[in-house]
Amino acid sequence: MSDVLVVSGLGRDFGRVRAVDTISFTVAPGEFVGLVGPNGAGKSTTIKLLTAQLLPTRGSVTVGGVDVVQDPNGARRQLGYVPEDPKLYEYLSAREMVSFAAELRGASTENVEEVLELAGLGADADRLIREYSQGMRRKTALACALVSKPPLLVLDEALNGLDPPSAARVVAALAEACRGGQSVLLSTHVLDTLEKVADRIVMVAAGRVLADVGVDDLDQVRDLFAHAPKRSPVTD
Amino acid sequence: MPEPRNPYRHVFAVLARRAPQRWRWWLPVFASALATPLAKPVLLSFLSYGGGSAWIAGLEAVTVRLGALMAAAMALHTYTDLVRSPDRPVLDAHPVEPRALLRAIALRTARNRSYLPVAAAVVLLPVLQQAGVVPWLGAVAVVLGAWLSALGVGFAVHLGAVWAGLSDGLAKVLDAVRGDNPRMQAALIYAPGLALLLVAISVVFSSAGLSYALSGRADGWAFLLIPPALGLAGWAAAGPLSERYYVRATALLTEVDGLVSGAATAEEDRAVYLEWLARGRPELLRQLRQGWRSYRPWALGAWGLGLLGVLAAWSAEPDVEARLLSVVGGCFVFFALLPPRLAAGDPVWLDEALGTRSGAVDRARFTVGFLYAQGALVPALAAGLVRHGREVILPLLAVEVVGAAVMFAAAFLARRQRERAAWLVGPIALVVWAGLTFSASSGLGLDAYFGGK
Numbered sequence: 001m002s003d004v005l006v007v008s009g010l011g012r013d014f015g016r017v018r019a020v021d022t023i024s025f026t027v028a029p030g031e032f033v034g035l036v037g038p039n040g041a042g043k044s045t046t047i048k049l050l051t052a053q054l055l056p057t058r059g060s061v062t063v064g065g066v067d068v069v070q071d072p073n074g075a076r077r078q079l080g081y082v083p084e085d086p087k088l089y090e091y092l093s094a095r096e097m098v099s100f101a102a103e104l105r106g107a108s109t110e111n112v113e114e115v116l117e118l119a120g121l122g123a124d125a126d127r128l129i130r131e132y133s134q135g136m137r138r139k140t141a142l143a144c145a146l147v148s149k150p151p152l153l154v155l156d157e158a159l160n161g162l163d164p165p166s167a168a169r170v171v172a173a174l175a176e177a178c179r180g181g182q183s184v185l186l187s188t189h190v191l192d193t194l195e196k197v198a199d200r201i202v203m204v205a206a207g208r209v210l211a212d213v214g215v216d217d218l219d220q221v222r223d224l225f226a227h228a229p230k231r232s233p234v235t236d
Numbered sequence: 237m238p239e240p241r242n243p244y245r246h247v248f249a250v251l252a253r254r255a256p257q258r259w260r261w262w263l264p265v266f267a268s269a270l271a272t273p274l275a276k277p278v279l280l281s282f283l284s285y286g287g288g289s290a291w292i293a294g295l296e297a298v299t300v301r302l303g304a305l306m307a308a309a310m311a312l313h314t315y316t317d318l319v320r321s322p323d324r325p326v327l328d329a330h331p332v333e334p335r336a337l338l339r340a341i342a343l344r345t346a347r348n349r350s351y352l353p354v355a356a357a358v359v360l361l362p363v364l365q366q367a368g369v370v371p372w373l374g375a376v377a378v379v380l381g382a383w384l385s386a387l388g389v390g391f392a393v394h395l396g397a398v399w400a401g402l403s404d405g406l407a408k409v410l411d412a413v414r415g416d417n418p419r420m421q422a423a424l425i426y427a428p429g430l431a432l433l434l435v436a437i438s439v440v441f442s443s444a445g446l447s448y449a450l451s452g453r454a455d456g457w458a459f460l461l462i463p464p465a466l467g468l469a470g471w472a473a474a475g476p477l478s479e480r481y482y483v484r485a486t487a488l489l490t491e492v493d494g495l496v497s498g499a500a501t502a503e504e505d506r507a508v509y510l511e512w513l514a515r516g517r518p519e520l521l522r523q524l525r526q527g528w529r530s531y532r533p534w535a536l537g538a539w540g541l542g543l544l545g546v547l548a549a550w551s552a553e554p555d556v557e558a559r560l561l562s563v564v565g566g567c568f569v570f571f572a573l574l575p576p577r578l579a580a581g582d583p584v585w586l587d588e589a590l591g592t593r594s595g596a597v598d599r600a601r602f603t604v605g606f607l608y609a610q611g612a613l614v615p616a617l618a619a620g621l622v623r624h625g626r627e628v629i630l631p632l633l634a635v636e637v638v639g640a641a642v643m644f645a646a647a648f649l650a651r652r653q654r655e656r657a658a659w660l661v662g663p664i665a666l667v668v669w670a671g672l673t674f675s676a677s678s679g680l681g682l683d684a685y686f687g688g689k
Contacts, residue, residue, distance in 0.1 A: 014494050048490065053328060055487045073483045076331040087325035089247065091254040096247075103243040104330045128254075144329065 002065065004029050004078075004151045004183045005050070010059035011207070012045055019045040021207035022059070027152065027185055032178045034194035034201045035187040036221065038228050042207040043187045044084060047156045050185075051081050064151050077105070079152040080145025084160065086137050090130035094121050094140040097129060098147055105148035112147060118173045119143040120166060134161040142170060146177065153177060153184045159193055171197050191222060205229055244340030252344075260659050261351045267663030268355035271670030276362050278562050278673045283366045289451070291367060296447040299375050302356045303382030303439035303463070304432070309352055310383060311431035314390025317345045319398070319424070319485055328486050334478040338391065342471075346387060353383045374446045374460070381442055381463035385435045388467030388474065393434070395477035397427035398485045401492075418495035420488055434470075438463040509535050510607055519592060519600040526581050527574070527604045534574055538611025541567040545616025550623050557631045558676035564616045564632065565672035568639040569665040571609035572646040573658050575601040580655035594651055602647035606640055613639075635672065642668050 005027035012020040020042040027033050037043050048054040050061050052072030061068040064078030088097055098112050116125045119139040124132070129140060138158055145153055153174065159167045174184045175197045188194065194201060195218055203211040203221050205228035211221055276283075282294020318341055327337070356379040364372035400406050401423035414422035445459020508528045514521035528535060548563040549556065578601045587597055613632060620628030642665055649657040 051328075052483065053486050054490045054494075072487070073331050073334070076483070081329045083329060086329070087322075089251060089326055091251045092247065096250065100243060100247050101330055104327075104332065141329065 003027060004064055005185065006060075006062045007046075007050065008060050010046065010049055010061060011057050012042075012049060012054065013057045018207055020049065020056075023204060023207070023209050024059075025202045025209060025212055027183045029151065029183055030178055030181050031200065032175065032184045032186070032198045034191075034198040034215075035185055035204065036189060036191060036194070036201055036225070037204040037210075038189060038225065041205045041228070043189075043204060044156055045207075046204065047083075047154060047187055050154055051079065052076060078150055079154050080148065080150045082138065082141045082145050082153070082155040082158045084157040086141035088129045088137060088140055088144075091128055093126045093128055094132070094136075094143065095125040097140055098125075098143045101144035102147045105150070107148035111149070112143075115143040115146040118146065118176070120169045135163065135166055138162060139166065139170065142173070146173065149177075149180070149182060151182060153182055155184070155186045157187055157189070159186075159188060159190065167193070191218060191225065194218070203228075242336045242340055244337045245343065248340055248344050252347075257348075261348070263659060263663045264351045264666070265355050265358060267666045268358040270667045272359050272361060274667070274670035274674035275359075278558065278676070279359065280362050283362055292371075292447050292450045295363065295367070295371060295375055295450070296443045298360075299378040299443040299446060300436075300439055302359070302375075302379045303443065304436045306352055306356065306379055306382040307386040307432045307435035307439065308428075310349065310386030311390050311393075311428040311435070313345060313349050314387065314431070315394050315424075315428055317341055317348075318391055318482075319394050320489070324486060324489075332483060334482040335475050337482065338474060338478040342387065342391060349383075353380045371450055374449060374457075377460050378439065378442045378446050378463075381460055381467075382435055382439045385438055385463035385467035385470070386431060388470030388472075389434050390428075390431045390470070391474040392470035392477060393427045393431040394424075395474055395481045395485075397423040398481040398488050399477065401488050402481075402484060418492055420495070421492045424488075424492065434466065435463065438466045513603075513607070517600070519596045520603055523578055523597075523600040523604045526578055527608065530581055531574065531577060534571070535608050535611070538567075538571065538608050539615070541570075541612040542615035545612055546619040549616045549620035549628060552623075555676075556620075556624060556628070558673070560616060560620065560628060560631045561635060561676035562669075562673045564613055565635045565638065566669045567612035568609045568635050569642050569669050569672075571605050571612070572639075572642045572661050572665045574605040574608060575643065575647040575650040576653070576655055576657035576661060578604060579650035579657065584654075598644075598647045598651055601650055602640075602644050605643045605646065609639060609643070631676065634675075638668060638672060 003026040007023055007025050010020060010023045011018070023042070023046055025033075035043055035046065045054065049056050050063070050068065052068045052075055055069060061075075063075045066074040066078055068075040089100075092100065095112065095116060098116060099109055101107075102109050102112055116122055119142050121136065121139050121143060124136060129137065132140065138161060142155070142158065145155075155174070159170060162170060171193060174186065178184055178197075186194070186198070191201075194215065198215045201211065201213055201215060201218060201221050202209060203213075203224055205224070210224050210228065211217075213220060272279075280294070280298060282291045282298070285291055285294065318338070321341065323341070353376070357376045360372055360375050360379070363375055400410065401420035406423075407419060410419045410422045413426065417425060441462045442460045445456040445462070448456025448459070450456075508521075508525050509532075511521065511524055514524055544567060545560070545564040548559040551559055553559070586592075587594065613635060617628065617632050620632065642661075645664065646657065646661040649660055653660065
């Protein structure tokens with residue numbers, strides 16, 4: 001079965017700053033991949049490039065075989081995305097927001113209850129989102145991403161701001177999605193989160209892939225993490 | 237077969253029900269009703285010329301101005317509602333059906349901005365009273381046509397701007413016109429102006445048609461269809477453009493924002509307009525920095541508006557004082573919208589966290605608005621002094637005093653209401669401007685008050 005995400009020679013410059021130098025990796029169906037790196041490593045820029053929110057300076061990305069630059073809307077149909085700072089309609093309830101996401105994604109609204117429960121929002125699902133904490137907003141965004149069971153889930157620092165039980169619940173939900181055949185790319189700078197659930201770790205620093213290893217080699221990643229270059233290079 | 241439900245329309249309707257903002261619709265209409273009798277002697281002065289061709293020409297000129305005003309407002313509203321809309325970051329996480337989304341946004345824009353032609357119809361009510369129902373309906377039709385036209389053309393032009401910004405073929409053209417801006421931003425910057433130009437040309441035709449029709453040429457009425465027809469053509473183009481460019485606009489905006497922040501060098505960041513006035517006043521310094529970095533076009537645009545003041549001051553007509561009060565006063569009170577914007581840019585918790593006294597924040601926002609507005613006034617003062625001598629000082633002093641009062645009210649409201657204050661300040665500024673115009677054109681004018689020249 002072909003890879004659900006193929007990142008090939010991806011790079012992005014902002015003026016003279018090379019935010020992402022050259023990044024290549026793949027995610028196979030059903031695989032849970034952690035995208036890790038210190039702050040400023042280029043993780044969020046990479047995620048923006050994968051989700052069609054930014055144009056690459058070089059390289060290409062395909063999601064489910066769809067080129068992100070050529071057909072950004074088509075690529076969005078192939079992925080569920082949870083941004084670092086999710087934006088939601090403040091005057092909808094989580095249930096309404098997730099139902100709306102299901103409608104946009106052509107998914108059955110029967111999935112709504114299931115994903116609300118999975119994200120741990122069941123009891124609060126009818127409150128307006130404007131009353132939600134940041135953690136609950138993340139859970140709502142996660143439920144929106146899960147509702148259509150897309151081939152790929154992309155999460156940018158999605159565990160930030162979650163209390164430990166909620167983080168564990170979200171990670172369990174993602175692991176469950178993987179068991180169902182979906183793939184997950186979780187960007188984080190917290191390595192311990194990945195230890196129990198990830199299949200592979202892609203470590204980036206200064207806009208480059210420093211390691212693309214199985215989760216068994218997490219200690220190698222930890223070592224690289226400690227000595228990773230902090231600043232993005234400047235182009236000539 | 238029933239049309240499938242448009243999910244965007246459904247959600248927009250729910251949001252509108254839960255966060256009702258009807259006052260935002262009524263307030264400008266109410267302010268127009270208050271301002272109309274005051275501004276009538278200047279805005280609708282042709283009504284005092286008596287019947288016949290004189291007032292027909294006057295009505296034509298007024299409908300052109302009001303139509304252009306509708307076009308300018310809608311060119312900006314269509315941009316903020318489609319390209320920079322708060323919906324975009326919400327929808328960026330999902331696939332969208334661009335045509336259905338465009339229809340929903342257009343309907344919401346039409347509903348939310350429908351106060352514009354209604355306010356214009358209120359402003360034109362003296363025409364109904366003095367010239368009759370047909371001229372008034374004709375004038376309202378011209379204005380409504382401009383509004384409809386700008387609605388369709390605006391969406392098409394803004395989506396076309398995304399295409400232009402991403403187009404390699406237009407790179408050289410955009411480089412030639414972009415100035416210091418990133419290339420992709422140039423396309424977005426010029427789009428409202430292009431929409432305004434297209435609609436304004438159609439309004440010139442429809443206004444002329446109204447003039448012909450009121451002069452007895454029945455075929456003139458047909459010209460009133462030109463702006464709506466242009467709007468329909470724009471709408472027809474907007475659909476296919478949305479399919480290709482609504483989603484791509486996100487990448488363009490991220491690109492532009494990244495380039496803009498990357499283009500500012502450390503030195504440029506340090507240099508702030510009027511910063512030397514803020515020595516020892518940290519609150520003012522903070523607001524000046526925020527003003528310069530977030531609202532630079534306001535600082536520069538004030539000097540552009542100053543050119544209007546120069547034209548008004550350079551006039552050899554006997555009513556130069558009235559023109560100064562009307563034109564310069566209008567430009568000046570417009571800057572009362574700046575303090576609410578400055579307040580919107582400050583995090584809610586900031587002043588509390590810094591322990592800043594609220595009065596100091598009010599004064600700082602007032603000062604920034606007042607200082608920025610000087611760009612609209614100083615050129616007029618200089619031109620007036622050269623052309624007419626000291627007699628221009630009094631009307632411009634009146635503008636300063638009245639403008640300062642409005643600005644302070646704006647700063648006061650801005651701290652309490654934040655960006656919502658703009659919806660209160662705008663109508664207040666409109667009525668104050670009308671009052672200035674009235675005072676200049678009536679027996680209550682400054683000449684009478686101060687004992688004449």
